[in-house]
Amino acid sequence: xxxxxxxxxxxKRFLTELFETAVRAADPDICVPAHLPAxxxxxxxxxxxxxxxxxxxxxxxxxxxxPLSGCVVTRYGxxxxxxxxxxxxxxxxxxxxxxxxxxxxxxELVRDLREDDLVICLISGGGSALLVDxxxxxxxxxxxxxxxxxLKSGAAIDEMNCVRRHISNVKGGRLAAMxxxxxxxxxAISDVPGDSLLDVASGPTVADPTSCADAxxxxxxxxxxxxxxxRGMLENGETESIKHDDPRIAKCEAVLIAxxxxxxxxxxxxxRDMGVAAHILGDAIEGEASDVGTVLxxxxxxxxxxxxxxxxxxxxxSGGETTVTVMGNGRGGRNVEFLLGLAVALNGLSxxxxxxxxxxxxxxxxxxxxxxxxxxxxxxxxxxxxxxQEYLANNDGHSFFELLGDAxxxxxxxxxxxxxxxxxxx
Numbered sequence: 001x002x003x004x005x006x007x008x009x010x011x012k013r014f015l016t017e018l019f020e021t022a023v024r025a026a027d028p029d030i031c032v033p034a035h036l037p038a039x040x041x042x043x044x045x046x047x048x049x050x051x052x053x054x055x056x057x058x059x060x061x062x063x064x065x066x067p068l069s070g071c072v073v074t075r076y077g078x079x080x081x082x083x084x085x086x087x088x089x090x091x092x093x094x095x096x097x098x099x100x101x102x103x104x105x106x107x108e109l110v111r112d113l114r115e116d117d118l119v120i121c122l123i124s125g126g127g128s129a130l131l132v133d134x135x136x137x138x139x140x141x142x143x144x145x146x147x148x149x150x151l152k153s154g155a156a157i158d159e160m161n162c163v164r165r166h167i168s169n170v171k172g173g174r175l176a177a178m179x180x181x182x183x184x185x186x187x188a189i190s191d192v193p194g195d196s197l198l199d200v201a202s203g204p205t206v207a208d209p210t211s212c213a214d215a216x217x218x219x220x221x222x223x224x225x226x227x228x229x230x231r232g233m234l235e236n237g238e239t240e241s242i243k244h245d246d247p248r249i250a251k252c253e254a255v256l257i258a259x260x261x262x263x264x265x266x267x268x269x270x271x272r273d274m275g276v277a278a279h280i281l282g283d284a285i286e287g288e289a290s291d292v293g294t295v296l297x298x299x300x301x302x303x304x305x306x307x308x309x310x311x312x313x314x315x316x317x318s319g320g321e322t323t324v325t326v327m328g329n330g331r332g333g334r335n336v337e338f339l340l341g342l343a344v345a346l347n348g349l350s351x352x353x354x355x356x357x358x359x360x361x362x363x364x365x366x367x368x369x370x371x372x373x374x375x376x377x378x379x380x381x382x383x384x385x386x387x388x389q390e391y392l393a394n395n396d397g398h399s400f401f402e403l404l405g406d407a408x409x410x411x412x413x414x415x416x417x418x419x420x421x422x423x424x425x426x
Contacts, residue, residue, distance in 0.1 A: 008353070008374050011424060014274070015355040015372060016408065018267045018315075018422050023359050025266035026189055026258035026415040028052055032059035032122075035257045037185045039066040042116035045182075046070030046085050047106045047175075049131035049201055050124030051078055051092065051360045052189050055414035057085040057122055071109060072122055073102035073130045075362075078412045093365070094147050095132040100140055103133045103170060110175070113182035121175070121184060125191025125360060125416035127201025128161060133169040135239050137229050143167070146224060153222040154325030156286060157192055161202040163224070165241050166215035166234060168202070172241025175204035177248040186254035191360075191418040193284030193320045195259050206254055208241035259283070260319035260417045263359060267422065271315050276424075278315040285320035289334040290392060292322050293341025296423060300352050303425045312351070316423040324364070330396025333364035335419055336371050336407075340397040342423075343373045344388050350375050354423040357408050360416035363398070369408045371401035380404055 024030070046057060046068055053072040058080050061068070071086040079087045090099030110119060134143040146167070150160045165172030176184050184205055192199040197206045212234045219226055219234075226234075233239050242249060261283040268278035281299075285292060299316065302308050310316075322334045335356040346352055357363065357370030381388050381404060391400040401407045 011353050011426065012372055012374070015353060015422055015424060018270060019355055019357050019408065019420055021270045022263035022267045022420045023413050023415060025263045026359065026417040028056040028059045028415060031189070031257040032056050032187060033063040035187055035255050036060065036063060037118065037120070040116055040118035040183065042114055042118065044068040044118050044120065045109055045113070046072065046120045046122065047109060048072035048122030049127035050189070050416065051075050051126035052124035052415040053122045053127070054078055054080045054087045056124065056187065057087065058082050060120065060122065061085060071102065071106050073099060073106070075126055075130065078414055080414065090130050092126045092129045093151060094144050095129050095140065097140060099130050099132045103131050107133070107170065107175070107178055110179045113179055115181045117182040119179045119182050119184045121186040121205050123186055123201045123204065124189040125200065125418065127204070128164050128171070131170055131201060131204055135167055135169055135233065138167055138227065142227055146226070149224045152326045153224065154288070154323050155218065155222050156323060157321050158196070158199050159218045161199045162210045163215045163218050164202045165208055165210065166212050166239050167230060171202035171204050172208035173203060173206055173246070173249055174242055176206070176252045177242050177246065180248035181251070184252040186252070187257050188254060189258040189415060189417060190256050190260065191416045193286055195256055197254050197256070205252055207244035207246065207249060209243070210241070212237045212240055258415070258417055263417045263420060264317050264319050267420070268317055276313065276315050277310065278317060279310055281316055281318040283319040285318050285322070287322055289322035289324050289337035290341030293338045294345040297342050297345035300346065300423055300425055301349060304349060304351060312425045314425050316425070318421045319418055321418050324395055326395050328394030328396060330391065330394040331364065331366055331398040332395050333366055333368070333398050335363045336397025336401055337392070337395060338421065339371050339373050340388060340392045340400055343377045344392060348375055348378050351426045352423065353426065354421070355408065356419065356421045359413060359418060359420055361410040361413045366398050368398055369410045371397070371408055372406045377404065377406070
């Protein structure tokens with residue numbers, strides 16, 4: 001079917017529709033209602049954090065029978081109207097005072113609960129930066145410095161979150177422990193490779209098997225500066241997280257209601273319905289974004305030149321969370337960095353098109369989801385006086401795709417199941 005789909009414009013539209021399908025698969029309006037617990041005899045308190053938490057809260061309200069109240073914190077620009085659950089906006093990916101105030105409001109809501117009360121915790125990607133309460137004597141400014149350093153270090157998401165769990169009063173199961181003796185039900189939309197609940201928003205309501213020593217090893221591996229007092233606390237194990245045998249979390253349960261794999265499967269099915277052979281390469285692909293682009297370019301080249309491992313036309317789908325070790329002074333963004341690395345490695349190979357974007361609509365620090373490449377991407381860039389290799393070396397994929405008119409801009413999607421990548425070999 002794809003051999004007759006039409007020109008480059010039609011193929012771009014097809015790829016964009018696949019991305020939109022993946023995002024819709026994680027829409028809280030679809031995935032929240034089926035997982036709601038039964039109302040309790042006591043009170044129902046709703047708390048949460050993440051880029052999808054506001055829309056999750058609204059979906060809960062619209063499908064809940066009985067009284068409820070609560071508060072969730074989401075990223076600036078991601079709030080939606082609600083009737084009973086307060087929505088507070090704060091900064092992501094670097095925490096701010098609004099996030100700190102929202103977190104303290106949430107912790108106040110769960111104090112002095114009773115056994116017959118129910119806490120529903122709505123967690124999604126972005127919660128690590130939004131749900132923030134650093135251990136003393138670390139202050140917000142110090143926490144911000146650590147977060148910035150981690151984001152630039154090239155550390156994997158599980159490594160960053162291990163550090164975050166051990167310098168926080170609410171992560172690593174601590175928020176769940178505050179809710180004791182109430183029952184806690186966590187509904188989570190995963191944005192992390194492997195769908196580890198421990199790493200969705202740094203696991204505020206689940207037990208943490210990692211240790212202060214693990215966190216300190218990561219700090220040292222990436223040469224992250226720490227205040228002496230905080231380093232001493234980690235060395236002495238004073239900020240240890242909640243473990244599985246802690247009785248305060250015995251009544252806590254957590255459910256993954258949307259995952260990257262679900263989004264990839266939805267996109268694959270749409271492609272197949274349109275007559276395109278779709279292959280999911282993995283939902284948890286990690287590594288340097290440009291390196292992943294180079295590897296997938298090699299697979300695409302083998303398909304074009306050898307008909308292996310799949311016959312053309314076909315679609316290669318993947319998800320996960322790559323990293324960008326910032327060496328230049330560009331605007332970053334792992335999806336555009338992946339695409340730029342892919343384009344450079346393909347070097348104009350005929351018949352290969354791709355889209356990559358963050359399903360929350362924000363790639364890195366930019367209000368841009370990602371971008372698109374076509375076989376003539378590099379030729380168009382050369383014609384415009386744009387050197388792809390220089391933009392890649394400067395970690396400035398966003399500027400590159402904006403200048404070519406190939407940025408993908410969705411606005412806040414109000415969900416987040418991590419990165420979506422689709423490569424069409426036509």
